Amino acid sequence: MTTLVQFDFAFDGPWGEAFTSACSDLAADIANEPGLIWKLWGENPDTRRASGVYLFDTPENAEAYVIKHRPRLAAFGVTDPGCSVFSLNLPLSRTTRAPV
C-alpha cells in the first residue's frame, strides 16, 4: 500500500541554492532508499521551517526510512521533527490529479 511520510520541522538553513548544495549528496543517497517512489523537499526561510514529503511502496519501507532518517536529522540539529505516516487514499488523490 502506497505510504505517505510527512516531515515538518524548525530549521536554521541554509536556504535556496546553498540548501541545494548542502544536501545534494544526501538527496542522491536518499534516491536509493529501498521502496522510495519519490521525495519532495520544502523550505521556508520566513518561518524557518523545512519539510520532506515522501511516497514509499509499503508501510514497512516507510517505517524503516523514518527510523534511519531521525538520527540523521538530529545530526543537523533537528531533534524533534514533526513526522506523520499515512496511507495514501488513491481515489481521492487521483481526483485531485496527484501522479499516483
Added chain:
Amino acid sequence: MTTLVQFDFAFDGPWGEAFTSACSDLAADIANEPGLIWKLWGENPDTRRASGVYLFDTPENAEAYVIKHRPRLAAFGVTDPGCSVFSLNLPLSRTTRAPV
C-alpha cells in the same frame, strides 16, 4: 514558484472507502482550485490523523487556498490543523525523482 502546502491534523474518520465516499464531492471541487497542480490525501486510522499535501503554482494561490480551507476543516471538527507552507526546492526534489 511552486509552493508546497502540508496539512496534518487529528481526525475522527471516516476511513478508507467511507472516507473516499464522504470526500468525493469535495475532491472534485478542490480539483478546480485556482493554481492547484495536485493534492495527495493521507489517512491513518491507527494514529487517528489525516493529511493533505498540495502543490500550487504560486505562493499567492497557496495562501488563498489555506484561507479558504481552514473554515472548511473546522466544519468537519478540525479546529487546529497543523499547516505549513514551503517553497519547493526543485533540484533536490528532482534528484529524488519527484514528478515536478
